[in-house]
Amino acid sequence: MKAALVETPGQPLVLRDDVEIADPGPGQVRVKVSHCGVCHSDLSIVDGQFPSPVPILLGHEAAGHVDAIGPNVTTLAPGDPVVLTPCPPCGKCYWCVRSEPALCVDSIGIQTNTFADGTTGLSRGGETVYRGLNVAGFAEYVLTQEAGAVKIPADVPLDIACVIGCAVQTGVGAVLNTAAVEEGATVLVMGLGGIGLSVVQGARIAGASRIIASDPVSERREAAKQFGATDLLDPGSDDVIGRAREITEVGVDYAFETAGSAALVEAGFQAVRNGGTVVCVGAAPIDQSITITPAVLLTISEKKLIGCVLGSVNSLREIPRLIALWRAGRLDLESLITARRPLAEINEAMEDLRTSRGVRTVLTI
Numbered sequence: 001m002k003a004a005l006v007e008t009p010g011q012p013l014v015l016r017d018d019v020e021i022a023d024p025g026p027g028q029v030r031v032k033v034s035h036c037g038v039c040h041s042d043l044s045i046v047d048g049q050f051p052s053p054v055p056i057l058l059g060h061e062a063a064g065h066v067d068a069i070g071p072n073v074t075t076l077a078p079g080d081p082v083v084l085t086p087c088p089p090c091g092k093c094y095w096c097v098r099s100e101p102a103l104c105v106d107s108i109g110i111q112t113n114t115f116a117d118g119t120t121g122l123s124r125g126g127e128t129v130y131r132g133l134n135v136a137g138f139a140e141y142v143l144t145q146e147a148g149a150v151k152i153p154a155d156v157p158l159d160i161a162c163v164i165g166c167a168v169q170t171g172v173g174a175v176l177n178t179a180a181v182e183e184g185a186t187v188l189v190m191g192l193g194g195i196g197l198s199v200v201q202g203a204r205i206a207g208a209s210r211i212i213a214s215d216p217v218s219e220r221r222e223a224a225k226q227f228g229a230t231d232l233l234d235p236g237s238d239d240v241i242g243r244a245r246e247i248t249e250v251g252v253d254y255a256f257e258t259a260g261s262a263a264l265v266e267a268g269f270q271a272v273r274n275g276g277t278v279v280c281v282g283a284a285p286i287d288q289s290i291t292i293t294p295a296v297l298l299t300i301s302e303k304k305l306i307g308c309v310l311g312s313v314n315s316l317r318e319i320p321r322l323i324a325l326w327r328a329g330r331l332d333l334e335s336l337i338t339a340r341r342p343l344a345e346i347n348e349a350m351e352d353l354r355t356s357r358g359v360r361t362v363l364t365i
Ligand SMILES: NC(=O)c1ccc[n+]([C@@H]2O[C@H](COP(=O)([O-])OP(=O)(O)OC[C@H]3O[C@@H](n4cnc5c(N)ncnc54)[C@H](O)[C@@H]3O)[C@@H](O)[C@H]2O)c1
Pocket: 038, 039, 040, 041, 042, 044, 166, 167, 170, 190, 191, 192, 193, 194, 195, 196, 214, 215, 216, 217, 220, 235, 258, 259, 260, 261, 264, 280, 281, 282, 283, 284, 308, 309, 310, 311, 353, 356, 359
């Protein structure tokens, strides 16, 4: 099949037509991909900020139609339209039974870039191709677990549904599930890409009273306003911490780091009120770290720092819920997508993201 591979981190992706994909095994399905969005987590691997094995097939924000099902698959049939998810909940493991499905054993692939048993179902000339971030969607076909492909109604356009897979599940889920933001709460969002703008939308859906949105890119601040932000800040000229504290008088209830910067996690601690919560959604380069003074930031102030993978979602529940919100006119998917390109322009799509041109670029496969 055709697929875009990272062969050498730091170099452009290479378009190949000789990648082999296995037939679906027990409990697996193969999906013909129609569209795949480009996320900063892909870019961080392309640029070598997250070390990963190569060759690797990235793309984890995809939608398409089921092409074939393996033995024991009962909930999907060939032809079903689906959104793919990087965190498929098996329903049975330690984490799934504790209602932490985003941490399911089958989600280990976002760390290993393989299935849980170490295979990938992908190869080229006999050599293993890694299954980037547990999906591998910059290709004609994806092989995944049954719960890795979530059926959606046939009338939902796949070119917009694909962004639910990562950006929207992560951003809206971070608000509704990870942080469980309550009505009337105050929120600061630092970084307004596909993830941060989805946090803004999630905060609006949750009924937050102030949604303070910060990004150096003016087009992205304007987009945040359209998505429901009440206050816009430019970190280049505004004192973000000072303004957030001024607007809310005591500091925000929740600060979301959605740019991928360790320094902004620390800024979040300054911006939240005593008892407030910093939600770490962005994935800062692994050579960055944070310094916390426990006595000041945690003990006497009861501030909290929480992590977030894919919005702590159960994708089997979350994807239908997000589509229902979209149908009700409460979730704008269309405005997240600012460019469409053929797979052949994958390097231009990476450049869109590198330079914050538009918001999400979706590839037509
Ligand atoms: N937790 C998860 O499960 C998960 C899922 C997907 C993506 N991510 C991570 O989320 C982050 C965002 O992804 P994205 O696709 O939206 O990226 P993006 O590049 O589209 O957006 C990042 C934004 O941060 C802005 N920014 C940079 N410096 C800033 C500053 N000092 N203050 C405020 N904003 C600043 C940029 O201008 C840009 O608009 C990445 O680190 C990505 O790897 C995490």
